[in-house]
Amino acid sequence: MSLPHGFTVALDRHTRVLDDGRALLGGFPTRLLRLTPRARALLAGRTLRVTDAASALLADRLLEAGMANPVVGALPPCPDPRYTVVVPVRDRAHQLDRLLAGVGTDQPVIVVDDASYHPEPVAEVAARHGARLVRLTTNVGPAGARNAGLRLVTTPFVVFADSDVVVAPDAVRTLLRHFADPRVAMVTPRITGLAGAGRPTWIGRYEEARSSLDLGRHPAAVRPGTPVSWASTACVVARADVLKDGFDDALRIGEDVDLCWRLIENGLRVRYEPAAEAAHEHRVRVDDWFLRKAAYGTGAAPLARRHPEFIAPALFAPWSAALAGTLLAQRRWSLPVAGLLCAGASVRIARKLDGTGHPYRSALRLTANGAVGALSQTSALLTRHWWPVTALGCAVSSRVRRATAVAALTDIALEYRKDKAGLDPVRYGIARRLDDLAYGAGVWASVIAGRSVRALRPRFVQRSAPGNHSASHIRFHQR
Numbered sequence: 001m002s003l004p005h006g007f008t009v010a011l012d013r014h015t016r017v018l019d020d021g022r023a024l025l026g027g028f029p030t031r032l033l034r035l036t037p038r039a040r041a042l043l044a045g046r047t048l049r050v051t052d053a054a055s056a057l058l059a060d061r062l063l064e065a066g067m068a069n070p071v072v073g074a075l076p077p078c079p080d081p082r083y084t085v086v087v088p089v090r091d092r093a094h095q096l097d098r099l100l101a102g103v104g105t106d107q108p109v110i111v112v113d114d115a116s117y118h119p120e121p122v123a124e125v126a127a128r129h130g131a132r133l134v135r136l137t138t139n140v141g142p143a144g145a146r147n148a149g150l151r152l153v154t155t156p157f158v159v160f161a162d163s164d165v166v167v168a169p170d171a172v173r174t175l176l177r178h179f180a181d182p183r184v185a186m187v188t189p190r191i192t193g194l195a196g197a198g199r200p201t202w203i204g205r206y207e208e209a210r211s212s213l214d215l216g217r218h219p220a221a222v223r224p225g226t227p228v229s230w231a232s233t234a235c236v237v238a239r240a241d242v243l244k245d246g247f248d249d250a251l252r253i254g255e256d257v258d259l260c261w262r263l264i265e266n267g268l269r270v271r272y273e274p275a276a277e278a279a280h281e282h283r284v285r286v287d288d289w290f291l292r293k294a295a296y297g298t299g300a301a302p303l304a305r306r307h308p309e310f311i312a313p314a315l316f317a318p319w320s321a322a323l324a325g326t327l328l329a330q331r332r333w334s335l336p337v338a339g340l341l342c343a344g345a346s347v348r349i350a351r352k353l354d355g356t357g358h359p360y361r362s363a364l365r366l367t368a369n370g371a372v373g374a375l376s377q378t379s380a381l382l383t384r385h386w387w388p389v390t391a392l393g394c395a396v397s398s399r400v401r402r403a404t405a406v407a408a409l410t411d412i413a414l415e416y417r418k419d420k421a422g423l424d425p426v427r428y429g430i431a432r433r434l435d436d437l438a439y440g441a442g443v444w445a446s447v448i449a450g451r452s453v454r455a456l457r458p459r460f461v462q463r464s465a466p467g468n469h470s471a472s473h474i475r476f477h478q479r
Helices: 037-042 053-065 093-103 119-128 141-150 171-180 202-210 255-265 286-297 300-306 318-329 334-352 359-385 387-396 398-419 425-450
Strands: 008-011 016-018 023-026 031-034 047-049 068-070 083-089 109-114 132-136 157-161 165-167 184-193 235-239 269-280
Touching (some): 031 053, 037 053, 053 068, 093 109, 093 119, 109 141, 141 255, 171 184, 171 269, 184 255, 202 425, 255 269, 255 300, 286 425, 318 334, 334 359, 387 425
Parallel strands (some): 184 269
Antiparallel strands (some): 008 068, 016 023, 023 031, 165 269, 184 235
């Protein structure tokens, strides 16, 4: 199956055009793609439109490498845009009413009542909006409730929407355009905060800027080992026929990550499209918010059992791991050795870029990105994933205390400047550290319960060039 005529892609913002279009540098992992004269002629600036077999092949390769993204506004319309909305709900009749009012009645809607304590209000809301109601007598969780609705879907596409979201009017139509690519199995919109859903508390303002569900402003392929390594199913559009058994009923947390990765393992594509939006009712009370962050962490060990090749709290190339270890040692020789490691990495990369213009300039840029990425992931290990061990280390080692203080304060300074959360630095910093404490506690709880430390082990890989890559842990703050 190839991309249809008219399918248009644009180079990702991280993809660099070298040598007047003779080569492209980018993707995840970073790679150099040399273009033949015929392939160069297919690119119009940074855009490629499929017009024949050759352009379809090049566009497909760029998508697969993470070097380009579909231009959603230029994609052909979906030939059969019929879809069914499946809404899992437990109580929350008011939120359900708000969601269904926005969904409308043009497409069938299935409401799955996951054993509500008060089922009558849910049934009344479903009836008022003309939705089909499926009532479960036993609470099975979001995965099982979605599956119960999926089994009744007869349209080509299914839209899963949680009861606490509001879907923008054109969101589904925008997402459906991505299915012009026959390999796309699922597309998710950007999940933003719902305006007016509760008082704007300080933790609510932090969540508005650092929501676990908001994957950022830029489109991307969803793939482990990239900045967007998973996609939330709080709102998602999928091909009904490729979901087969749907979600894993045994998972109450991380079922969306598991589904994404199973689809990818089967050679299908999952896309993130921020041009479409759905608003989510964020938690605004500190206790609710903290417990939810901890619950996210408990998905780590079950996912590590199911996808050991995909999940890790950090992803290092050998040279970047050595760099992090050298700086953590905090010896007199640390900075000179770190400089030698970076210089050696730059030389190796430049050799692989031989034949392009300014290979050492490009190599230095890639090495700097790799070093920043390695130090960022090391910081996350100290303050997030491994914080119980870090706390013990701080009690006995001044070096661990210094490293942890630098990691925590640098993280707050950099992220505060980027997020613009509408908070003063002190409360923002407290929220950042509470976020890490909660998530890390959940990870350790799952590791202890599962009797396996696989979810805590970094992964070491050989790369052709060190880019700024993110690990594939359930890193809910990849932007």
